[in-house]
Amino acid sequence: MQILDNPGREQWLQILQRPYVDNSAVLQSVQHILAAVKEKGDAALYGFAQQFDGVALDSLQVSAEEIAAAAGQLSEELKAAIVQAKKNIETFHARQLSTTEVVETMPGIHCWRRSVGIDKVGLYIPGGTAPLFSTVLMLAIPAKLAGCREVVLCTPCGKDGKVHPAVLFAAQQTGVSRIYKVGGAQAIAAMALGTESIPSVYKIFGPGNQYVTVAKQLVQMQGVAIDMPAGPSEVCVLADETANPAFISADLLSQAEHGPDSQVLLVTTAAGLLDQVNAELASQLERLPRKDFAAKALDNSKAVVLANLEDAVAMVNAYAAEHLIICTDKADEVGDRITNAGSVFIGNYSPESAGDYASGTNHTLPTNAFARAYSGVSVDSFVKKITYQKLSVEGLQAIAPTVVAMAEAEGLEAHAEAVRVRVRH
Amino acid sequence: MQILDNPGREQWLQILQRPYVDNSAVLQSVQHILAAVKEKGDAALYGFAQQFDGVALDSLQVSAEEIAAAAGQLSEELKAAIVQAKKNIETFHARQLSTTEVVETMPGIHCWRRSVGIDKVGLYIPGGTAPLFSTVLMLAIPAKLAGCREVVLCTPCGKDGKVHPAVLFAAQQTGVSRIYKVGGAQAIAAMALGTESIPSVYKIFGPGNQYVTVAKQLVQMQGVAIDMPAGPSEVCVLADETANPAFISADLLSQAEHGPDSQVLLVTTAAGLLDQVNAELASQLERLPRKDFAAKALDNSKAVVLANLEDAVAMVNAYAAEHLIICTDKADEVGDRITNAGSVFIGNYSPESAGDYASGTNHTLPTNAFARAYSGVSVDSFVKKITYQKLSVEGLQAIAPTVVAMAEAEGLEAHAEAVRVRVRH
Known part of the structure; x- marks a missing residue:
C-alpha cells in the first residue's frame, strides 16, 4: 500500500480519484451484440453461447428438472447457510415496504402515494471466477417482497451447459420465475428487447463485466431502467488507535481478493497502526488462494494518515465508499456523521463480509463515488410510487x-x- | 381525435405507441457544447448566452437585488397563490421523510437505513413559451425537505437579461441557494462539470427541450445522476357513461395546449360520450390563446372505445400514462387497480391542473411509458439511503x-x- 502522510486538502481530490475505466473499446462489440439479439432473437443467443461460452445449448431456459436437482448437489451446510441468509435479508428488506398514507393537504384535498411492484424485472448474475449465488438472494428477495410478478434471471452456464447448483438453489428459494443460460451483453440485450424465449423486462439489475456495464448503459438510453451505474468494488476502512490491525487487514484483503481492479483505502489517525497492518497483510495474504488478485489490488491501494478524526470523517465523506468500515471506539458517533457511503459497518465486529452475505443488508451498492447521489438496492428499487389525488x-x-x-x-x-x-x- | 372502436388486443401495442423522438440530430451539437463548457468554463457560458439567447450578460449569477425586487413585480394574487401551493406541496412531501428504524435481524445483529440529503443538486427550469415557476416549487421544496445543502438553479434569461420574477420569487420562497442565467444544454454541462461560477452537483433535475434531454443523458453516462428520462407530456382520461363531457374536454385541452407534441388519449366504455366530447372540444378550443398548439396535439390524439371497464383498466395500465384521470363513479375502485401511471386523478373534481400546480403532489412525472419502472419526483429523489450494520x-x-x-x-x-x-x- 502506498502511504500518504498528512496530505493537504488540495491533494485529496487526486488521492481519492478512482482509476479511469475506459469502456469505449467494448462499445462497438456491445452495439453489435444488441443489434444481433434485436434482429435474430434466440438464434443470436444460441450463437453467442457457442462463441463465448463454448457450449451448444439445446434450450436457453433452465429446466424444472435441473432446478429440482440443484438441492441434491449442495452440502447441507451450504443450504442451511443460504436459508439463514435469506431469512435475515427478508427480515431487513420487509421493513422497507411502505404503507399508503393519505394526506389531507387542504380540506377536501386528499393526496397519497401507492407502492406498486415493477411488473417485470430482470436479474443478471455473472459467471466467471465465483458463482455469485449471494447476489441472487440480494436481488430476488426485494423483488418478490416488492410484488414484482415476473422475475427473470440470466446467467452464463459452464462449458458443460450447466448453471452452478447454488445459483439455481438460491433462485428456487427466492421465487425467481424463469432462469436462462445467457451471459454477458447478450443477456442484457435479451432482457431489454425480449426474444422468443425471454420476455422483455422494465428494469435490469445486477453486476457484470465491461460488456454487461456498457450494455446496461445502452439499454438505459433506450428507456429500460437499470439499478445503478457500475464500477469496480471498493472498501474504505476508517481506523484510529483503538482498531485491531488483524481485523483491518482481513477486511482490506476481503475486498482486494475480488480482483486486481478492486479499490482499497485505509484512512487512519494512528500512524503507529500501519506497521502492524502491513505485517498482518503480508502474513494473511500468504494463506489466500486468490493471493495474486489480492496482491495486485493492494499494490494500487492507499493508506492515508490524518491528524484527527474530523479530517478522517471529511475524507471518507469525500471518497463516498461503496463499503465503509468504521473501526474506532467512537464508531456510533462517527457513523452518524457519514454523508456519503453505500453501506457502513460499525465497530470491530462488523466485517464487510457479514453484509456481503447474511446480516440482512443489501450488497448491491454504489461504487465509484456514486454513493454521493445513489443508494444501494432495496425494495424501493423494485417499486414505483404512484401518486394519487382526490378532490x-x-x-x-x-x-x-x-x-x-x-x-x-x-x-x-x-x-x-x-x-x-x-x-x- | 382519431376514434378506434373496440380494437383487438393485438392492435393495442401499436395504438399505445408513443411517437418516436429522434434526438440524434442534436447529439453532435450537445457534445460540442459539453466540450466547450469543460474547456472554457464561464467564458463558454457567456458566449452561448450571446449566441442562443441574444444577450450580453455582465454576470451569470442572479444578484440578491434582482431576487429581492421580484416580489414587487408580481400581483398579490399570484404571490398568495404561490405561497398556498408551496404550503400544500410541503405538507404532502414532508410526509415522505423517513425515520431511521433499527432492525435486529438476529440476536446481536442490528441493521438500519439512514436517509441523507444529496449534498449538491442542480435544478433546470426551461425558458421558452411559459415561465415555469411551478416547476421551481416542485423541485426545490423536496430538495430542501431532504436536506440538500446546495440547491443550484439554472434558467435562461430573456433578451433583457432578466429572469421572470415569478421564477425568482418561487426560488427565493423555497430556499434555492444560487440562481444562474444559463439555459439549454450548456446549463446541464455547467452543473455537471462545474465552472468558475457554478458548482458541480451530484444530481440534476428538471424538464427541457431535446438539447437539455440529450445533455442529461450524456452527463448521466459520465456518472452524474438525473431525475428520470424525458419525453413529451401526456394525459390519459379513462371515462365511462357517468363522466362529464365538458370536464373531459377541458382536461384533454389542458394537456394539448402544452405543445403540438403533447399526447392525449381517451379510453372510454361509453361510445355515446364521444360526440359530446368532440362538440365540447370544438367550442372550448375556440376560446384558447394557445389553440394552434392544442389543435395540432388533438389531431395526433386517439379516443379508444372498449367493451367494458376490465379492458379499459388493462389498456390504461398498458399505456402507463404520465397523468391518468379516472372519470367514473367507480373511480376509487378503479384507482386501486392501476399498476402503471405517474399520477392518478380520482373522480370528476380532480383535474390534472390541480396536481400540476397546487394540490400537493409532484408534477415532475415519468412520461413515455417510463411509469412502468420509474416514479415521479419526491423527497426520495433527493436523498440517498445509507445502510448500516452493527454486530x-x-x-x-x-x-x-x-x-x-x-x-x-x-x-x-x-x-x-x-x-x-x-x-x-
Whole structure:
C-alpha cells in the first residue's frame, strides 16, 4: 500500500480519484451484440453461447428438472447457510415496504402515494471466477417482497451447459420465475428487447463485466431502467488507535481478493497502526488462494494518515465508499456523521463480509463515488410510487383561485379552464 | 381525435405507441457544447448566452437585488397563490421523510437505513413559451425537505437579461441557494462539470427541450445522476357513461395546449360520450390563446372505445400514462387497480391542473411509458439511503458459520477469514 502522510486538502481530490475505466473499446462489440439479439432473437443467443461460452445449448431456459436437482448437489451446510441468509435479508428488506398514507393537504384535498411492484424485472448474475449465488438472494428477495410478478434471471452456464447448483438453489428459494443460460451483453440485450424465449423486462439489475456495464448503459438510453451505474468494488476502512490491525487487514484483503481492479483505502489517525497492518497483510495474504488478485489490488491501494478524526470523517465523506468500515471506539458517533457511503459497518465486529452475505443488508451498492447521489438496492428499487389525488367539490373550490392564478401566470389558459369548468358546474 | 372502436388486443401495442423522438440530430451539437463548457468554463457560458439567447450578460449569477425586487413585480394574487401551493406541496412531501428504524435481524445483529440529503443538486427550469415557476416549487421544496445543502438553479434569461420574477420569487420562497442565467444544454454541462461560477452537483433535475434531454443523458453516462428520462407530456382520461363531457374536454385541452407534441388519449366504455366530447372540444378550443398548439396535439390524439371497464383498466395500465384521470363513479375502485401511471386523478373534481400546480403532489412525472419502472419526483429523489450494520461479538459468532459457508462456496476465502479472525480473537 502506498502511504500518504498528512496530505493537504488540495491533494485529496487526486488521492481519492478512482482509476479511469475506459469502456469505449467494448462499445462497438456491445452495439453489435444488441443489434444481433434485436434482429435474430434466440438464434443470436444460441450463437453467442457457442462463441463465448463454448457450449451448444439445446434450450436457453433452465429446466424444472435441473432446478429440482440443484438441492441434491449442495452440502447441507451450504443450504442451511443460504436459508439463514435469506431469512435475515427478508427480515431487513420487509421493513422497507411502505404503507399508503393519505394526506389531507387542504380540506377536501386528499393526496397519497401507492407502492406498486415493477411488473417485470430482470436479474443478471455473472459467471466467471465465483458463482455469485449471494447476489441472487440480494436481488430476488426485494423483488418478490416488492410484488414484482415476473422475475427473470440470466446467467452464463459452464462449458458443460450447466448453471452452478447454488445459483439455481438460491433462485428456487427466492421465487425467481424463469432462469436462462445467457451471459454477458447478450443477456442484457435479451432482457431489454425480449426474444422468443425471454420476455422483455422494465428494469435490469445486477453486476457484470465491461460488456454487461456498457450494455446496461445502452439499454438505459433506450428507456429500460437499470439499478445503478457500475464500477469496480471498493472498501474504505476508517481506523484510529483503538482498531485491531488483524481485523483491518482481513477486511482490506476481503475486498482486494475480488480482483486486481478492486479499490482499497485505509484512512487512519494512528500512524503507529500501519506497521502492524502491513505485517498482518503480508502474513494473511500468504494463506489466500486468490493471493495474486489480492496482491495486485493492494499494490494500487492507499493508506492515508490524518491528524484527527474530523479530517478522517471529511475524507471518507469525500471518497463516498461503496463499503465503509468504521473501526474506532467512537464508531456510533462517527457513523452518524457519514454523508456519503453505500453501506457502513460499525465497530470491530462488523466485517464487510457479514453484509456481503447474511446480516440482512443489501450488497448491491454504489461504487465509484456514486454513493454521493445513489443508494444501494432495496425494495424501493423494485417499486414505483404512484401518486394519487382526490378532490371533493369543496376542495376544488377552495384551491381554484390558486390554480387559476398560477396557470394564467404561466400562460396556460386551458389549465385554468379545467378548474373553472368544474367550479361553474 | 382519431376514434378506434373496440380494437383487438393485438392492435393495442401499436395504438399505445408513443411517437418516436429522434434526438440524434442534436447529439453532435450537445457534445460540442459539453466540450466547450469543460474547456472554457464561464467564458463558454457567456458566449452561448450571446449566441442562443441574444444577450450580453455582465454576470451569470442572479444578484440578491434582482431576487429581492421580484416580489414587487408580481400581483398579490399570484404571490398568495404561490405561497398556498408551496404550503400544500410541503405538507404532502414532508410526509415522505423517513425515520431511521433499527432492525435486529438476529440476536446481536442490528441493521438500519439512514436517509441523507444529496449534498449538491442542480435544478433546470426551461425558458421558452411559459415561465415555469411551478416547476421551481416542485423541485426545490423536496430538495430542501431532504436536506440538500446546495440547491443550484439554472434558467435562461430573456433578451433583457432578466429572469421572470415569478421564477425568482418561487426560488427565493423555497430556499434555492444560487440562481444562474444559463439555459439549454450548456446549463446541464455547467452543473455537471462545474465552472468558475457554478458548482458541480451530484444530481440534476428538471424538464427541457431535446438539447437539455440529450445533455442529461450524456452527463448521466459520465456518472452524474438525473431525475428520470424525458419525453413529451401526456394525459390519459379513462371515462365511462357517468363522466362529464365538458370536464373531459377541458382536461384533454389542458394537456394539448402544452405543445403540438403533447399526447392525449381517451379510453372510454361509453361510445355515446364521444360526440359530446368532440362538440365540447370544438367550442372550448375556440376560446384558447394557445389553440394552434392544442389543435395540432388533438389531431395526433386517439379516443379508444372498449367493451367494458376490465379492458379499459388493462389498456390504461398498458399505456402507463404520465397523468391518468379516472372519470367514473367507480373511480376509487378503479384507482386501486392501476399498476402503471405517474399520477392518478380520482373522480370528476380532480383535474390534472390541480396536481400540476397546487394540490400537493409532484408534477415532475415519468412520461413515455417510463411509469412502468420509474416514479415521479419526491423527497426520495433527493436523498440517498445509507445502510448500516452493527454486530456484537455474540451476533458475529451466531452468523459466522453462515458467512463462512457462503464465502467458501463462492471461492472467496478472505471473506471467510475476515469473520474467522474476529471469532478466534
